Amino acid sequence: MKNKWRVIIILLLFFILFSEKLNIANLITALLISLFIYKINYDELKDIKLFKLKTIPLWGLYIIDLIKEVIIANVQVAKIVLSPKMNINPRIVNYKSGLKGEMFLTILANSITLTPGTMTVDLRGSEFQIHCLNDDYAMGLVGNCFERTLLKIEEAQNE
Amino acid sequence: MINIIVIVFIISGLFFFFVGTVGILRFPDALTRAHGAAKADTLGAVLCLIGLMIYNGFDSSNIKILMVIVFLWTTNPTATHMIAKAINRSIKISR
Structure with missing residues (x-):
């Protein structure tokens, strides 16, 4: 479960990096899209090993x-x-x-x-x-x- | 001054594309041709993109070009590997 939020934060940072602006609306969109991506790729991402x-x-x-x-x-x-x-x-x-x-x-x-x-x-x-x-x-x-x-x-x- | 650096990068990138194309035409068999086809892209495309990055100046779209380079360097060997595997299999079948 700890890994889940790390993966979502990485996805969120990617979204913000590519959209080039930082405000509340953008952040909420990023969070929703990150959760959606995590959900549809659950089988691959559930036991992913992040690098130390x-x-x-x-x-x-x-x-x-x-x-x-x-x-x-x-x-x-x-x-x-x-x-x-x-x-x-x-x-x-x-x-x-x-x-x-x-x-x-x-x-x-x-x-x-x-x-x-x-x-x-x-x-x-x-x-x-x-x-x-x-x-x-x-x-x-x-x-x-x-x-x-x-x-x-x-x-x-x-x- | 910056224009000169950009021109040097893009010309050397195009040079490697040229070498890759000559390689496809000159190498004797399919497996060695795959070398020529795929390897030109690694340095050729990257040098062209670095030239564009310098021409663009330093802002956030450089990060996107950098990501293009990263994805190019991960997908290109994968595609080459699949082509090589297919060629190898067809050689084994035709023997």
Whole structure:
């Protein structure tokens, strides 16, 4: 029940953020719409786990890492695409992750897809099938910085 | 001065879109083409949107553009993943 009001407050803040004004009428509308959204999405939201506050710095670190990796990888892929003789050796590699939570596995899979050169094709249990453009990307997957940060976050979350 | 920064951001964004399009045309098979198609959007669209954010000045509509970036970065890999899965399955069936 404590979680219910936290979810509703987050929804309410989103509404106010997007409507760009703060008065009583707006606040009441926001509250009613938030309650309505909570009601129709009750099955998904009733046992949602919100992130703990102390993991926020780690998330910041994760986002900085992600942006850095996306820029580096994008420039590398641009070089491969524009070079006259394309140096590619596409293949699918299997990669076992140490993460356990479904949420974290999804975030890791999406991050791997987001960085150019690697793409998650399938996920069974905690084993990824990753399609790589080049041998270098397949090498770079082992012990990547995303997984290290996510393992730290998962540890802090489960404490 | 601000215009120059905006132009640099939008031109580099368009450059990555261009690379993505060339990638679709030049890569040899379906799975590698999916790389080209999806990855251009990640940095290309984001750089264009950051250019728009700077051009707009600093007010509350920047938060909305920021949310567009966040949603783009969560939905784009999901869509790419589904396409890759479908391609992988069709390769297995046709063998």
